[in-house]
Amino acid sequence: MSTQTASLVKTLNLKNFTHGTSEQRKEFAAEFEAGLKETGFIILEGHGVNTHLIEKNYELWEKFFTLDTEIKQKYEGVEGGARGYTGFGKEHAKNRSVGDLKEFFHVGQELPVGHPLSSDYAANVWPEEVAELRQYALNFYRELERVARNMLEALAIQMDLRPRFFADMIQDGNSILRAIHYPPLDDSMDKGGIRAGEHEDINLITLLVESTASGLELLTHEGEWVPVKAEKGQIIVDAGDMLSRITNEVIPATTHRVVNPEGENTSRYSMPFFVHPYPNSLLETIPSCITEDNPEKYPPITAGDFLYERLVEIGLIKK
Numbered sequence: 001m002s003t004q005t006a007s008l009v010k011t012l013n014l015k016n017f018t019h020g021t022s023e024q025r026k027e028f029a030a031e032f033e034a035g036l037k038e039t040g041f042i043i044l045e046g047h048g049v050n051t052h053l054i055e056k057n058y059e060l061w062e063k064f065f066t067l068d069t070e071i072k073q074k075y076e077g078v079e080g081g082a083r084g085y086t087g088f089g090k091e092h093a094k095n096r097s098v099g100d101l102k103e104f105f106h107v108g109q110e111l112p113v114g115h116p117l118s119s120d121y122a123a124n125v126w127p128e129e130v131a132e133l134r135q136y137a138l139n140f141y142r143e144l145e146r147v148a149r150n151m152l153e154a155l156a157i158q159m160d161l162r163p164r165f166f167a168d169m170i171q172d173g174n175s176i177l178r179a180i181h182y183p184p185l186d187d188s189m190d191k192g193g194i195r196a197g198e199h200e201d202i203n204l205i206t207l208l209v210e211s212t213a214s215g216l217e218l219l220t221h222e223g224e225w226v227p228v229k230a231e232k233g234q235i236i237v238d239a240g241d242m243l244s245r246i247t248n249e250v251i252p253a254t255t256h257r258v259v260n261p262e263g264e265n266t267s268r269y270s271m272p273f274f275v276h277p278y279p280n281s282l283l284e285t286i287p288s289c290i291t292e293d294n295p296e297k298y299p300p301i302t303a304g305d306f307l308y309e310r311l312v313e314i315g316l317i318k319k
Contacts, residue, residue, distance in 0.1 A: 009035070010034070010038075010039075010043070012028060012031055013046035014028075014150060032158065033155060033159070036243075040252060040256075041228055043230060044151075053136065054140070054210070060136055061133075061179040064127050065181040078125055082106060083107070088102065088103040089193070091315055092314060094313045098193050100196050101185070102195055107176070108121055111172060117278055137177060144273040148175070169281045169303075171278065174277065174278060174307070180269065180272070182258065182267065183267055185265055195260055196258035200256075202240055203243075204275045205237055207272070208230060208235060208273070209271055211230070211268060212269040213261070213267075215227075216258055228256075239251050242277070246289075247285075281302065282303075283301050
Protein backbone atom coordinates (compact mmCIF):
# COMPACT_ATOMS: atom_id res chain seq x y z
CA MET A 1 0.00 0.00 0.00
CA SER A 2 1.33 3.46 -0.87
CA THR A 3 2.24 5.91 1.90
CA GLN A 4 -0.52 8.22 0.65
CA THR A 5 -3.13 5.48 0.89
CA ALA A 6 -1.86 4.23 4.26
CA SER A 7 -2.24 7.71 5.73
CA LEU A 8 -5.86 7.94 4.54
CA VAL A 9 -7.34 4.47 4.89
CA LYS A 10 -7.53 2.82 8.31
CA THR A 11 -6.32 -0.79 8.69
CA LEU A 12 -8.35 -2.76 11.24
CA ASN A 13 -8.07 -6.29 12.59
CA LEU A 14 -11.38 -8.15 12.83
CA LYS A 15 -10.07 -10.38 15.62
CA ASN A 16 -10.16 -7.33 17.89
CA PHE A 17 -13.95 -7.45 17.48
CA THR A 18 -14.62 -11.19 17.28
CA HIS A 19 -12.13 -12.24 19.97
CA GLY A 20 -11.31 -9.01 21.80
CA THR A 21 -12.20 -7.50 25.15
CA SER A 22 -15.22 -5.23 25.46
CA GLU A 23 -12.90 -2.23 25.09
CA GLN A 24 -11.26 -3.68 21.97
CA ARG A 25 -14.68 -4.38 20.48
CA LYS A 26 -15.83 -0.82 21.14
CA GLU A 27 -12.61 0.59 19.67
CA PHE A 28 -12.95 -1.57 16.53
CA ALA A 29 -16.57 -0.46 16.04
CA ALA A 30 -15.66 3.21 16.49
CA GLU A 31 -12.73 2.96 14.08
CA PHE A 32 -14.86 1.19 11.49
CA GLU A 33 -17.56 3.86 11.55
CA ALA A 34 -14.93 6.62 11.50
CA GLY A 35 -13.23 5.05 8.49
CA LEU A 36 -16.48 4.89 6.55
CA LYS A 37 -17.23 8.52 7.38
CA GLU A 38 -13.72 9.84 6.67
CA THR A 39 -12.79 8.03 3.45
CA GLY A 40 -15.49 5.41 2.81
CA PHE A 41 -12.89 2.61 2.83
CA ILE A 42 -11.19 0.56 5.50
CA ILE A 43 -8.64 -2.23 5.08
CA LEU A 44 -9.51 -5.36 7.07
CA GLU A 45 -7.11 -7.98 8.40
CA GLY A 46 -7.68 -10.93 10.74
CA HIS A 47 -10.89 -11.90 8.95
CA GLY A 48 -10.14 -15.62 8.75
CA VAL A 49 -10.94 -16.13 5.05
CA ASN A 50 -8.54 -18.83 3.88
CA THR A 51 -5.93 -17.64 1.37
CA HIS A 52 -6.15 -20.94 -0.52
CA LEU A 53 -9.90 -20.44 -0.97
CA ILE A 54 -9.31 -17.00 -2.51
CA GLU A 55 -6.55 -18.29 -4.79
CA LYS A 56 -8.62 -21.30 -5.88
CA ASN A 57 -11.55 -19.05 -6.78
CA TYR A 58 -9.30 -16.85 -8.90
CA GLU A 59 -7.87 -19.92 -10.62
CA LEU A 60 -11.33 -21.28 -11.47
CA TRP A 61 -12.80 -17.96 -12.57
CA GLU A 62 -9.82 -17.40 -14.87
CA LYS A 63 -10.55 -20.79 -16.45
CA PHE A 64 -14.11 -19.64 -17.11
CA PHE A 65 -13.25 -16.22 -18.52
CA THR A 66 -10.68 -17.68 -20.92
CA LEU A 67 -13.36 -19.88 -22.53
CA ASP A 68 -14.62 -18.91 -25.99
CA THR A 69 -17.20 -16.14 -25.98
CA GLU A 70 -19.85 -18.45 -27.47
CA ILE A 71 -19.46 -20.81 -24.51
CA LYS A 72 -19.65 -18.02 -21.93
CA GLN A 73 -22.79 -16.67 -23.57
CA LYS A 74 -24.60 -19.91 -22.73
CA TYR A 75 -24.72 -18.63 -19.13
CA GLU A 76 -25.95 -15.12 -19.98
CA GLY A 77 -29.35 -13.45 -19.75
CA VAL A 78 -30.53 -14.56 -16.30
CA GLU A 79 -32.96 -11.85 -15.10
CA GLY A 80 -30.97 -8.81 -16.15
CA GLY A 81 -27.65 -10.22 -15.01
CA ALA A 82 -28.89 -11.16 -11.54
CA ARG A 83 -27.10 -14.49 -11.92
CA GLY A 84 -24.61 -15.94 -14.36
CA TYR A 85 -22.56 -14.19 -17.04
CA THR A 86 -22.76 -10.60 -18.29
CA GLY A 87 -20.78 -9.91 -21.43
CA PHE A 88 -18.11 -7.32 -22.10
CA GLY A 89 -19.19 -3.66 -22.02
CA LYS A 90 -22.83 -4.26 -21.05
CA GLU A 91 -22.75 -2.47 -17.69
CA HIS A 92 -22.04 1.22 -17.37
CA ALA A 93 -21.71 3.54 -14.40
CA LYS A 94 -24.74 5.63 -13.43
CA ASN A 95 -24.96 8.75 -15.65
CA ARG A 96 -22.54 7.29 -18.21
CA SER A 97 -23.47 5.85 -21.58
CA VAL A 98 -20.15 4.15 -22.41
CA GLY A 99 -19.96 0.56 -21.16
CA ASP A 100 -17.29 -0.46 -18.66
CA LEU A 101 -14.36 -2.43 -20.09
CA LYS A 102 -15.18 -5.64 -18.23
CA GLU A 103 -17.17 -8.86 -18.21
CA PHE A 104 -18.43 -10.55 -15.07
CA PHE A 105 -20.32 -13.43 -13.49
CA HIS A 106 -22.78 -13.30 -10.58
CA VAL A 107 -23.25 -15.91 -7.86
CA GLY A 108 -26.13 -15.34 -5.47
CA GLN A 109 -27.87 -16.77 -2.45
CA GLU A 110 -28.70 -20.49 -2.52
CA LEU A 111 -31.58 -21.43 -0.24
CA PRO A 112 -33.19 -24.81 0.50
CA VAL A 113 -36.33 -25.85 -1.36
CA GLY A 114 -39.38 -24.42 0.36
CA HIS A 115 -37.55 -21.49 1.96
CA PRO A 116 -39.86 -18.42 2.07
CA LEU A 117 -37.39 -16.37 -0.01
CA SER A 118 -36.44 -19.05 -2.55
CA SER A 119 -38.96 -17.79 -5.12
CA ASP A 120 -37.58 -14.24 -4.85
CA TYR A 121 -34.15 -15.16 -6.20
CA ALA A 122 -33.09 -16.40 -9.60
CA ALA A 123 -31.35 -19.77 -9.47
CA ASN A 124 -27.57 -19.76 -9.79
CA VAL A 125 -26.16 -21.06 -13.05
CA TRP A 126 -22.92 -23.00 -13.06
CA PRO A 127 -20.61 -23.48 -16.06
CA GLU A 128 -20.28 -27.19 -16.75
CA GLU A 129 -16.86 -26.51 -18.27
CA VAL A 130 -15.45 -25.63 -14.80
CA ALA A 131 -16.82 -28.41 -12.63
CA GLU A 132 -15.26 -27.35 -9.29
CA LEU A 133 -16.56 -23.79 -9.46
CA ARG A 134 -19.84 -24.32 -7.62
CA GLN A 135 -18.20 -25.83 -4.53
CA TYR A 136 -15.45 -23.23 -4.19
CA ALA A 137 -17.56 -20.20 -5.10
CA LEU A 138 -20.29 -21.09 -2.59
CA ASN A 139 -17.73 -21.75 0.16
CA PHE A 140 -16.21 -18.34 -0.58
CA TYR A 141 -19.67 -16.74 -0.57
CA ARG A 142 -20.45 -18.15 2.89
CA GLU A 143 -17.13 -16.98 4.30
CA LEU A 144 -17.66 -13.44 3.04
CA GLU A 145 -21.21 -13.49 4.42
CA ARG A 146 -19.74 -14.35 7.84
CA VAL A 147 -17.31 -11.43 7.67
CA ALA A 148 -20.10 -9.09 6.57
CA ARG A 149 -22.25 -10.07 9.56
CA ASN A 150 -19.38 -9.29 11.92
CA MET A 151 -18.74 -5.91 10.31
CA LEU A 152 -22.41 -4.94 10.38
CA GLU A 153 -22.76 -6.01 14.01
CA ALA A 154 -19.85 -3.72 14.89
CA LEU A 155 -21.48 -0.85 13.04
CA ALA A 156 -24.83 -1.42 14.79
CA ILE A 157 -23.14 -1.38 18.20
CA GLN A 158 -21.33 1.85 17.35
CA MET A 159 -24.58 3.48 16.24
CA ASP A 160 -26.31 2.38 19.48
CA LEU A 161 -28.68 0.03 17.66
CA ARG A 162 -29.49 -3.53 18.65
CA PRO A 163 -26.48 -5.69 17.65
CA ARG A 164 -28.27 -7.55 14.83
CA PHE A 165 -30.02 -4.49 13.36
CA PHE A 166 -28.07 -4.64 10.08
CA ALA A 167 -27.22 -8.35 10.24
CA ASP A 168 -30.93 -9.27 10.30
CA MET A 169 -31.40 -7.30 7.08
CA ILE A 170 -28.89 -9.53 5.28
CA GLN A 171 -30.07 -12.83 6.78
CA ASP A 172 -30.73 -14.97 3.67
CA GLY A 173 -30.29 -11.70 1.77
CA ASN A 174 -29.72 -10.95 -1.87
CA SER A 175 -25.94 -10.60 -1.55
CA ILE A 176 -23.92 -11.10 -4.72
CA LEU A 177 -20.44 -12.47 -5.36
CA ARG A 178 -19.25 -10.87 -8.58
CA ALA A 179 -16.23 -12.33 -10.37
CA ILE A 180 -14.88 -9.68 -12.77
CA HIS A 181 -12.48 -9.95 -15.69
CA TYR A 182 -10.99 -6.75 -17.09
CA PRO A 183 -9.24 -7.89 -20.29
CA PRO A 184 -6.10 -6.24 -21.70
CA LEU A 185 -6.90 -3.05 -23.59
CA ASP A 186 -6.91 -3.18 -27.39
CA ASP A 187 -7.81 -0.95 -30.34
CA SER A 188 -11.28 -2.47 -30.73
CA MET A 189 -12.42 -1.01 -27.37
CA ASP A 190 -14.27 2.27 -27.04
CA LYS A 191 -11.71 5.07 -26.71
CA GLY A 192 -13.87 6.71 -24.02
CA GLY A 193 -14.09 3.50 -22.03
CA ILE A 194 -12.67 2.84 -18.57
CA ARG A 195 -12.46 -0.45 -16.70
CA ALA A 196 -15.07 0.74 -14.19
CA GLY A 197 -16.44 4.27 -14.32
CA GLU A 198 -16.84 6.48 -11.28
CA HIS A 199 -19.67 5.08 -9.17
CA GLU A 200 -21.04 4.16 -5.76
CA ASP A 201 -22.10 0.60 -4.96
CA ILE A 202 -25.82 -0.07 -4.59
CA ASN A 203 -25.73 -2.20 -1.44
CA LEU A 204 -25.04 -1.79 2.30
CA ILE A 205 -21.31 -2.60 2.31
CA THR A 206 -18.92 -4.25 -0.14
CA LEU A 207 -16.10 -6.65 0.73
CA LEU A 208 -13.24 -6.83 -1.77
CA VAL A 209 -10.41 -9.31 -1.35
CA GLU A 210 -7.08 -8.63 -3.00
CA SER A 211 -7.36 -8.23 -6.78
CA THR A 212 -4.78 -9.58 -9.23
CA ALA A 213 -3.63 -6.08 -10.30
CA SER A 214 -3.91 -2.46 -9.22
CA GLY A 215 -6.37 0.05 -10.63
CA LEU A 216 -8.91 0.72 -7.84
CA GLU A 217 -9.12 4.36 -6.78
CA LEU A 218 -11.28 6.19 -4.23
CA LEU A 219 -12.44 9.80 -4.41
CA THR A 220 -11.57 11.74 -1.27
CA HIS A 221 -13.83 14.41 0.24
CA GLU A 222 -11.34 16.92 -1.18
CA GLY A 223 -12.02 15.66 -4.71
CA GLU A 224 -8.71 13.82 -5.17
CA TRP A 225 -8.44 10.31 -6.65
CA VAL A 226 -6.25 8.05 -4.51
CA PRO A 227 -5.16 4.47 -5.41
CA VAL A 228 -6.17 1.71 -2.98
CA LYS A 229 -5.09 -1.92 -3.19
CA ALA A 230 -5.65 -4.74 -0.75
CA GLU A 231 -2.49 -6.74 -0.20
CA LYS A 232 -2.56 -10.49 0.26
CA GLY A 233 -4.66 -11.36 3.30
CA GLN A 234 -6.51 -8.05 3.35
CA ILE A 235 -10.10 -7.12 2.47
CA ILE A 236 -11.24 -3.64 1.46
CA VAL A 237 -14.61 -2.71 2.97
CA ASP A 238 -16.61 0.23 1.64
CA ALA A 239 -20.04 1.80 2.15
CA GLY A 240 -22.82 1.61 -0.44
CA ASP A 241 -25.91 3.62 -1.32
CA MET A 242 -28.29 1.58 0.84
CA LEU A 243 -26.23 2.23 3.96
CA SER A 244 -25.96 5.91 3.06
CA ARG A 245 -29.71 6.11 2.56
CA ILE A 246 -30.73 4.58 5.89
CA THR A 247 -28.14 6.64 7.78
CA ASN A 248 -29.45 9.83 6.12
CA GLU A 249 -26.01 10.26 4.53
CA VAL A 250 -24.31 10.38 7.93
CA ILE A 251 -22.24 7.58 6.36
CA PRO A 252 -21.74 8.60 2.72
CA ALA A 253 -21.54 6.06 -0.09
CA THR A 254 -17.97 5.56 -1.31
CA THR A 255 -17.21 6.96 -4.77
CA HIS A 256 -14.63 4.83 -6.56
CA ARG A 257 -13.48 3.63 -9.99
CA VAL A 258 -11.09 1.21 -11.68
CA VAL A 259 -8.71 2.98 -14.04
CA ASN A 260 -7.07 1.59 -17.16
CA PRO A 261 -3.53 0.23 -16.78
CA GLU A 262 -0.67 2.64 -17.47
CA GLY A 263 2.08 0.05 -17.30
CA GLU A 264 1.80 -3.61 -18.22
CA ASN A 265 -1.37 -4.17 -20.27
CA THR A 266 -2.64 -7.43 -18.78
CA SER A 267 -5.90 -8.88 -17.53
CA ARG A 268 -7.16 -7.86 -14.11
CA TYR A 269 -9.43 -10.06 -12.00
CA SER A 270 -11.33 -9.06 -8.87
CA MET A 271 -14.10 -10.58 -6.72
CA PRO A 272 -16.21 -8.01 -4.87
CA PHE A 273 -18.93 -9.27 -2.54
CA PHE A 274 -21.93 -6.93 -2.54
CA VAL A 275 -23.82 -7.22 0.74
CA HIS A 276 -27.57 -6.82 0.14
CA PRO A 277 -30.64 -7.08 2.38
CA TYR A 278 -33.46 -9.48 1.55
CA PRO A 279 -35.81 -7.89 -1.04
CA ASN A 280 -38.68 -6.94 1.32
CA SER A 281 -36.37 -5.40 3.90
CA LEU A 282 -37.41 -1.79 4.40
CA LEU A 283 -34.76 0.85 3.84
CA GLU A 284 -35.99 3.38 6.37
CA THR A 285 -34.01 6.24 7.90
CA ILE A 286 -32.56 5.46 11.34
CA PRO A 287 -34.21 8.01 13.68
CA SER A 288 -30.96 8.98 15.43
CA CYS A 289 -29.56 10.07 12.05
CA ILE A 290 -32.31 12.69 11.67
CA THR A 291 -31.56 16.04 13.29
CA GLU A 292 -32.53 19.68 12.86
CA ASP A 293 -29.33 20.23 10.89
CA ASN A 294 -29.76 16.98 8.93
CA PRO A 295 -33.49 16.53 8.18
CA GLU A 296 -34.74 13.28 6.70
CA LYS A 297 -33.74 13.06 3.03
CA TYR A 298 -35.41 9.88 1.76
CA PRO A 299 -38.78 8.15 2.06
CA PRO A 300 -38.87 4.44 2.96
CA ILE A 301 -38.39 1.98 0.10
CA THR A 302 -37.87 -1.77 0.00
CA ALA A 303 -34.40 -3.06 -0.81
CA GLY A 304 -35.84 -4.91 -3.82
CA ASP A 305 -37.43 -1.78 -5.32
CA PHE A 306 -34.28 0.26 -4.72
CA LEU A 307 -32.12 -2.39 -6.36
CA TYR A 308 -34.44 -2.49 -9.39
CA GLU A 309 -34.20 1.29 -9.84
CA ARG A 310 -30.41 1.20 -9.76
CA LEU A 311 -30.10 -1.78 -12.12
CA VAL A 312 -32.13 0.19 -14.67
CA GLU A 313 -29.81 3.18 -14.20
CA ILE A 314 -26.66 1.14 -14.88
CA GLY A 315 -28.07 -0.66 -17.90
CA LEU A 316 -28.48 -4.20 -16.55
CA ILE A 317 -32.28 -4.05 -16.73
CA LYS A 318 -34.04 -2.48 -19.73
CA LYS A 319 -37.36 -0.78 -18.96
